Amino acid sequence: PQTVAAALPRPAGPAWQVQWIASHDSEQRESLVQLVEMMSLLAGCGLLMLGVMHWRVRRSFRALAPLLSAIEQVERQDLGEVRALPAMPIRELDVIAHALRHLAGALEEAEARRRVLGAQVLTLQEDERNHLARELHDELGQHLTALRVDASWLQRRLAHEPELAAVVAGMSEHCSRIQSEVRALLTRLRPLGTAESAQADGGESVERLRALLETLVQAWVQSPGRSTRYTLAFDSVGLGDSDRLPRELVLTVYRISQEALTNVARHAHASEARLSVRITREPGAATALLDWAVQDDGCGLDDAGAWQRGNGLAGVKDRVWSAGGDLEWQPAPASAAGTGRPGLKLHARLPFAVIDNRSNNDNDNVNNNSTRSSSTTAAEQENIS
Structure with a gap:
């Protein structure tokens, strides 16, 4: 109800x-x-x-952010962030961080071994070049000198026969040209001279590096049949012309400049190429930095396989890497607007330890005396010739 x-x-x-x-x-x-x-x-x-x-x-x-950033830096071959990873708040992430630190240590060890191996390979190449230079100097140089002496003797004996004397004079001129080409080849094979002189003076001066690069660029400028304009920009901040640079660094800079400019001449089809070297040292610092760059307005580099082919780029990369530096390449920023072609810019940063000049003063005096003695001997030999 x-x-x-x-x-x-x-x-x-x-x-x-x-x-x-x-x-x-x-x-x-x-x-x-x-x-x-x-x-x-x-x-x-x-x-x-x-x-x-x-x-x-x-x-x-939130703890994954430093892990992801560290993995990205590993891909860029920068292991500093991996070594600085903090302790993770989660056990699983901490295990991953520990594995990354271990991986960074293994990569650094492998990198160090590869650098040593690369340096040994480059040292063997330089030794082979020095051996070849000695053979050219000792064997071919002596034979060419003997030919010039014989040609001079024949020219005097055939003074009364103008036709034969002209042929002998042509032979003597050819020998002279070959000797000049051999001297230029010896300079390219052994630009720093003998290793004994470098060990005596403790390295090469900044002025010496400048002169080597100027000679290299000038050789390309004077090369016949070349339409490319070559220029050099050399600057040193914090180091004087007499300050010493490690011999290995000077040789590396010369070789990579030589190979880069050769690559420009052979493959770039550029109208302008610029070699830039800048040495920077902070006041009182024990280390300095050498910035090296070669830039052209040519056809650029659009093939990744070019670094594996024998066109010099792989050699530049190996030498920079063996010297403890990093090589970067990109289209030349100034060439795109000028010629419409991408161009190419190679850039490397080479850190090095500055050599103390005070420990080399006595060695420099000894080298100067030795140089004067060698010059006197050379002059006497020239007079004898």
């Missing part, structure tokens, strides 16, 4: 009639209010749990 009635007696007067009437709407409203309250409580608990989980996950994955 929808209605329930009951009598309520009282001491005085008639009894009261009490009725209870059921209301479906009120029951529904009460149930709906209870349901909303329960759902709100569940939603609040769920949001709180999601917030806590979000905070925990972000706190956990």
Whole structure:
């Protein structure tokens, strides 16, 4: 029944009639209010749990940022960030960080071994060039000198026969030209002279490096049939002309300049090539930095396989890498607007230890005396010839 009635007696007067009437709407409203309250409580608990989980996950994955950055630096061959990885707040990430540190140590060890091997290979190449230079100087030079002496003797004996004397004079001139070409070849094979002289004076001067590069660029400028204009920009900040540079560094800079300019002449088809060398040393610093660059406005480099072919670029990269530097290459920024061709810019940074000049003063005096003695002997030999 929808209605329930009951009598309520009282001491005085008639009894009261009490009725209870059921209301479906009120029951529904009460149930709906209870349901909303329960759902709100569940939603609040769920949001709180999601917030806590979000905070925990972000706190956990925040440690991945240095790991990802370190892995990216490993791809760029920079292991400093890997060595500086901090302790991870999560055990699994800490295991990954430890593995990365171990990988960085193994890569550094392998890199050091490869650099030593590369330096040994380049040393063998220089030894072979020195051996070839000695053979050319000792064997071919002596034979050419003997031919010139014989030609001079024949020219004097045939003075009364003009036709034969002209032929002998031509032979003597050819011998002279061959000797000049041999001297130029010897200079390219052994630009720094003998190794004994470098050991005596403790390295090569800044002025010596400048003169070598000027001679190299000038040789390309004077080369017949060349349409490329070659220029040199040499600057030294913090080091004077008499300050010493390691012999290996000077030889490396000369060889990579030689190979880069040869590559420009053979493959770039450029109208202009620029060799730039800048030496920088902070005041009081024991180390300095040599910035080297060769830039041209030629056809550029669009083939990754060029670094594996024998066109000199691989040799430049190996020498820079063996010297502890990094080689970068990119399209030349100034050539694109001028000629419409991409061009190419090779750039290397070579750090080195500065040689103390004070320890070389006595050696320089000895070398000067030896040079004067050698010059006197050479002059006497020339007079004899």
